[in-house]
Amino acid sequence: MxxxxxxxxxxxxxxxxxxxxxxxxxxxxxxxxxxxxxxxxxxxxxxxxxxxxxxxxxxxxxxxxxxxxxxxxxxxxxEAPLNSGADSPTTFLVLGVNGGGKTTTVAKVAHWYQAAGNKVMMVAADTFRAAAIEQLEIWAQRVGCDMVRQQPGSDPAAVVYDALKAARARGHNLVIIDTAGRLPTKRNLMEELAKIGRVIERELGRRADERLLVIDATTGQNAINQARQFHDTLDLTGLIIAKLDGTAKGGIVLSITDELELPIKLVGIGESLDALQIFSAQQFADQMFE
Ligand SMILES: Nc1nc2c(ncn2[C@@H]2O[C@H](COP(=O)(O)OP(=O)(O)OP(=O)(O)O)[C@@H](O)[C@H]2O)c(=O)[nH]1
Ligand SMILES: [Mg+2]
Missing domain, CATH: 1.20.120.140 (SRP54, nucleotide-binding domain)
Structure with a gap:
């Protein structure tokens, strides 16, 4: 709430x-x-x-x-629903700056779809941050879904390639890819994301069905420039506003949609698996003054 x-x-x-x-x-x-x-x-x-x-x-x-x-x-x-793919597996790529809430969001989305009867696979494409793979693994256990991983330091695009092959082979219908946090000013890291995007496109015959930027609601105006840069690289399909429970500054939601004209697909309202909501303009407006 x-x-x-x-x-x-x-x-x-x-x-x-x-x-x-x-x-x-x-x-x-x-x-x-x-x-x-x-x-x-x-x-x-x-x-x-x-x-x-x-x-x-x-x-x-x-x-x-x-x-x-x-x-x-x-x-x-x-307001917009999450896209599902033309063919299985539907594939979501989740990205954003460091600490924004990507991994937690991946887990929440996985939980949601898994509970609805889908066969979900998480992909540990954050091979960079120490313990990132273990963090996702713990979430996968809690959610009760499969996860594909490689050694720390391996090429994230190769992890994604493996995962898509495995998902096809094992009949997963939803693949959710967790990526490393990065500042969009870091050229090489943005190129790494673009490469992940190309691998998905080659394997699926289409781009990832959702290319979702997770934005920390407490970040402030900075988030807008960052979002624009991510959008330039990956042609985002939507935004997820995480940590909306932790701020009295909902204005970022207005600024960012006004500037980028991208849908907000989901909002994060806490740290637990079920603290995820479909974005509703009505609900957001109603909660403004409560
Ligand atoms: N209150 C609140 N906390 C959140 C929410 N989403 C994530 N967090 C917390 O934010 C912190 C960072 O979350 P992560 O999911 O690890 O963020 P990340 O973007 O994957 O971080 P990196 O992989 O290091 O870039 C954790 O302590 C989460 O519990 C949310 O919606 N509300
Ligand atoms: Mg993470």
Whole structure:
């Protein structure tokens, strides 16, 4: 359960008598503080101001309803289900910066599909970080799904190649690939991701059915540039916002969809296997002021 993603907005509106320029400026500042980009915050508040005027809304607390509807409207186009492949195995490639929540998300998604009766395989394509393979292995045991691994330090693209062959041979219908955390400014590491992408395309005859960037909701505006760079390399199909339970700054969700126009497929709301939700614009907007 999420609460108060825009906690500070409520604080601005509470105890105010009238809607004036002062209040609207504070509202804009509060949006920016909640990780909405400055340009978008200005645009949102301007829209609210005009709407309040035409609808003769004068009570500050009524702005909450306007904001909630506005956020819901803004985000509704970015709801989208996960793609499944034309042929088995459906393949998801999960990527992102260090520590964003990739491995945990892989486990949650695996758990979800496995519980729905799919035969899921996890792929330990983070061969770089010490203990990354063991971490995924523990998750695979908990989920009760198979995992393909190689030695630490081996070529991640080769692990993926093996995994896709094994999935076909053993009848897995969903392959979820965990990759090493990386900064998108690191050329060689981005090339490594591109290579994984090419191996998948060669083996499946199509690109990975989902190329998912996991974004840590607590990262702030940085996340937008990073996402753009990952998108340039892998032509992302969607975003997963992890750690949304750990922030009062839900604004990143607005900024990033506005900038990148990519769907948000899932949100992570905790560390356990079931702390995963399909992204809902309505739910997100409702939880803003709770
Ligand atoms: N509160 C909360 N914590 C999360 C969530 N998702 C992941 N975490 C925590 O974030 C930390 C990092 O998660 P990982 O899944 O290991 O992140 P990663 O992106 O795989 O990290 P690297 O492989 O090192 O790049 C762990 O302590 C997780 O328990 C979430 O939705 N909510
Ligand atoms: Mg990891």
């Amino acid at each position: 999420l609460r108060g993603l825009f906690r500070n907005l409520g604080a601005v509106l509470r105890g105010r008598a009238i809607i004036d320029d002062d209040l609207l400026e504070e509202l804009e500042a509060a949006l920016i503080q909640a990780d909405v980009s400055a340009a978008l915050a200005a645009q949102m508040v301007e829209e609210i101001r005009e709407q309040a005027e035409t609808e003769h809304i004068s009570e500050p607390h009524q702005l909450i309803g306007l904001l909630r509807d506005q956020v819901q409207r803004m985000l509704a186009p970015y």
